[in-house]
Amino acid sequence: MNAKTPTADSVPEGFRQDAKGRLVPEDQIKEIDKLRDEFVLSIVDRACELRDELRDFKGDVFSEIEAFVETSAQEYDVQIGGKKGNVQLTSFDGQYKVIRAIQEHITFDERLQAAKGLIDECLKEWTADARPEIATIVQDAFRVDAAGNIRTGQVLGLRRLNIQDPRWLRAMDAIADAVQVTGSKSYVRIYKRDESGRYLPISLNIAEV
Numbered sequence: 001m002n003a004k005t006p007t008a009d010s011v012p013e014g015f016r017q018d019a020k021g022r023l024v025p026e027d028q029i030k031e032i033d034k035l036r037d038e039f040v041l042s043i044v045d046r047a048c049e050l051r052d053e054l055r056d057f058k059g060d061v062f063s064e065i066e067a068f069v070e071t072s073a074q075e076y077d078v079q080i081g082g083k084k085g086n087v088q089l090t091s092f093d094g095q096y097k098v099i100r101a102i103q104e105h106i107t108f109d110e111r112l113q114a115a116k117g118l119i120d121e122c123l124k125e126w127t128a129d130a131r132p133e134i135a136t137i138v139q140d141a142f143r144v145d146a147a148g149n150i151r152t153g154q155v156l157g158l159r160r161l162n163i164q165d166p167r168w169l170r171a172m173d174a175i176a177d178a179v180q181v182t183g184s185k186s187y188v189r190i191y192k193r194d195e196s197g198r199y200l201p202i203s204l205n206i207a208e209v
Contacts, residue, residue: 014026061188065098094193098190098191099188100187104184105181105184106152106182107152108152108178109180110178111177111178112178115172118168122167123138141154141158158175159172159175159176189201
């Protein structure tokens with residue numbers, strides 16, 4: 001039977017656990033290896049503290065934005081309910097703005113295939129009348145991305161085309177009916193205006209600061 005790998009809490013005094021789970025006596029470890037271990041762990045500890053602070057900050061900001069939106073609505077005697085939407089808040093001097101954005105994850109059900117069938121009927125007729133550019137736009141919309149998923153933005157973008165063919169209109173209705181919102185994710189973005197008037201994000205990404 002294999003020996004049970006010790007946990008960090010069960011490592012006895014005077015030993016350190018190596019990457020293979022073995023207990024190594026402290027006096028057999030080179031000083032530079034000890035220093036490296038302590039250095040890495042100190043950085044990890046600080047990183048975990050910052051992560052926890054960012055998590056708390058994010059939660060506080062979402063709660064405070066929601067409370068402010070409700071306070072603002074009370075000025076007009078409005079009760080806000082249902083799904084929370086996007087909100088943009090700007091400082092009085094216009095130098096800063098805070099945006100709460102809700103990004104929905106959208107998929108399509110089987111009705112998308114009905115829409116594509118109607119669109120294919122249109123394309124078959126239209127390409128005979130020398131309108132290949134429309135066919136290119138539509139066929140590109142139904143291409144999948146690198147992960148094999150339908151590109152929702154391109155498909156939904158077809159509804160902006162001003163085409164009045166009854167089959168096309170039925171296809172657009174089918175696309176609308178096929179939309180399924182399977183989840184959403186909330187974001188907070190904070191911006192500062194530069195000298196040229198552009199709002200630039202205040203980055204909280206360690207790779208960008």
